[in-house]
Amino acid sequence: MFPYPSGAGLHVGHPKGYIATDIYARMMGMRGKNVLHPMGWDAFGLPAENHALKTGEKPAVATAKNITTFKKQLNMLGLGYDWEREVNTTDPSFYKWTQWIFLKLWDSYYDADKNKALPIQKLIDQTFGKDTSYYDLNAEDKKIIDAHRLAFASTAPINWCPSCQTGLANEDLEHGRCERCDSMVELRPMKQWKLRITKYADRMLDDLKLLTNWEDFIKSMQTNWIGKKTGLNIIYEVKGPRVPANTTITTFTTRPDTNFGATFVVVAPESEFVARHLSLFPHHQAAAKYVNATKHKSELERIAEGRAKTGVDTGWVAINHLTGKEMPIFIADFVLAAFGTGHVVGVPGHDLRDFEFAEAFNLPVIRVVQGSDGDFSDITSPDQVQEENGTMVNSDFLNGLDIHAATEKIMDYMEIKGWGERVVNYRLQDWVFSRQRYWGEPIPMIHCPKCGLVPVPESELPVTLPDVEHYEPSGTGESPLVNIKDWINVKCPLCSAASQREANTMPQWAGSSWYYLRYADPINNSALIDPKKEKHWQPVDFYVGGAEHATRHLIYARFWHKFLFDLGVVSHPEPFTRLQHVGLIMAEDGRKMSKRWNNVVNPDDVVREFGADAMRVYEMFMGPFGDSVAWSTQGVVGCRKFLDKVWELQTKLSSIDFDLTKAVPELVSSERPSPETKSSQIQNHHRGKLCLILHQTIQKVTTDILSFKLNTAVSAMMILANAFTKAPTIDRHSYEKFLLLLAPFAPHLCEEIWANLGHDQSIFLEDWPVVDSKIIAAAAITIIIQINGKLRAELICTPEEARDQDLVISRAKNLLYEKNKLDPTQVVRKEIYVPNKIINLVV
């Protein structure tokens, strides 16, 4: 995942993922693969703009400066990127295509039957007859079409950050606060562009099963974020004074089985039902007061209230189809307008919130489910409220059924009666896509007084950001761009009438939602991806980045990718085949590295003191790649010592160029030498051991890099280095194989030694070492001998001997007798031999 080039530069935590992919890419290159390991800049966004507000330095200038710093720091670490393919989301030649995708979204609708996006013209043809032009439609008909576009303007309430002065998407919030500045957000009705991401909710959910190389917890986070719920919309007749004829209210429930126990209905203060009927309610004054109070209630006040239930009776009632009883309709703020229908039916016996509300307003509580505890008494306390299992009671034809069977039965029944219909709801909301700020991609639309919304013609893309002097948001829900007269005023592309450009910009997530596709062809001006080009580098084989993007960037990118798939621009339904998250590097004090705690470690200092290779090796060695681990300067020292040791080994290279890797396998399997053994045999034994360790290391490092267990790959190389250190001399071939393994981790050091050894081309042009499986197979085998599962001795034998169960067991017994661990008179009841591993005697 490419970085946001912030003014603060890198801290040691940032490059962890980049070091890891660099190692992976370097090894793959040595294994003969054609590797694309690219880098770019996610450079739009608020920090650069806030910096401009503070210092007057233009965002474009500050961003360019930051990129220079970042690039210098990344290069210092020896990261082997293909800089010819560098992308930058703020470059007009890049955001031309971000704008192009937006126009395509505007020009598309989601066809439910074909289950894909189609050109909006198809819908116009279907609705108004073939070859009808959108611009010939009247305003009402245009609205019908606009309601289906995947990019659309909406005036529904959205999250507004009063400090950043911009609208935000749900994904930009953290616990009801602005993710960037931590301010409480407000719900404000505002004109905003939105993208209909909810149309792709099902496909994003279904296709998670294609992502077999994604970590499960990321997929589970996405599943929760999308929050698919199936249930029943029940339509109730509304009665009461001044109720307009045929007024109904629709409630969404996932538990229609409990409907015999429904005793009231609650609607959200912001719901359309309230907006439409407020003045007609018998208690309209109290209702208006409550609705108004909710609007002005701050998030803080709501939190202070906790789960306490407030509300107001409208004076109207809904009629329960099943019981015929009147259910009073309340307005209460615990119901959310944005989820389901904004109205819920209250079943206080079997929903905790409904129970609390019923208690507060003295509403009847009816038990309709008998819990597994068999309790059948009246429900008078919250802990009697059963939600998850039980058997139906007090429910006429549902009585005796399990709640799940009852759910199916009542859904069928209500659908047949025409009282309800099965529906699917999502927690995921459509993506609020406009920002009232300067430093982002301009949304390429024009407002014409005659034609309405008109897209900027593709040939006129990109719509470039004008240079401005002032970045202050207008605060009226418009970006500072509205004040740039010579930019904002344009002629309508259709009728040439004096028109205005859309002044809002796109969110920072826009460019990052597709940038990975651009690495294939970063300077192409005629197509996002050239269809004639041979290699498009898609989908991405391996994607590494922070888990905090699970419900942000990775949701958006999957959405756009699927849309581009529908357009035929990309060839695969998913953008990232394999995903690996990076664990954070915490500060030495265990807290997050932050300026606030003054505990940030700067890579420049680490590199100056210990070298780039020591930092690379340490960051890989400090713990499992996905875990959060605290930085330890002592740990870096340890890795530096390891590299020093590797350097020193050069002085021990044997003058005789004995090729250990071609050593005969017998060397490996020889018994431990006894003191009487000839010195030449002892030397052979050591060589055999070293040869075995070398090949075990080749195997371990190779598989560990592939599975991203980089900490154990480093430890395996340390073991080999220790073995080299203990050996009297080292033969050159073995040492060179070792250098090849270490090179991806410590490229500077290994390249230098490689040259010292007389090679005149880069070590990275060499082939990756291959394991000689014969040597590993020939190694002596240590078999553990247990009595009753407890370690008592160990037996060393050759692979041939280990295959002979009787031989191994009789040898093991003799060994035990010899050591007085086993009495020959004892009865061995059971003998277990796990080949090559263990013998367990049960006595």
Add this chain to the structure above:
RNA sequence: GCCUCGAUGGCGGAAUUGGUAGACGCGCUAGACUCAAAAUCUGGUGAGCUUUACGCUCAUGUGGGUUCGAUUCCCACUCGAGGCACCA
């Protein structure tokens, strides 16, 4: 409350189709080098016990279970991290 993951020496961690628990590194400790210190190198380092032995016992958050054998599998719990949350 729901979802996901985790808990192993003084510290970071290693080992799972069930088979030697503590690899590797840090720290600590003893020794070598040194006038001395630092650096470096070498050895030791989970706890306890004794008959000091290629010895025994205990030990992978807690309590049970399955098994010849459990850090690994199952059940119940405790604690911690991340995500979601008045989502009907």
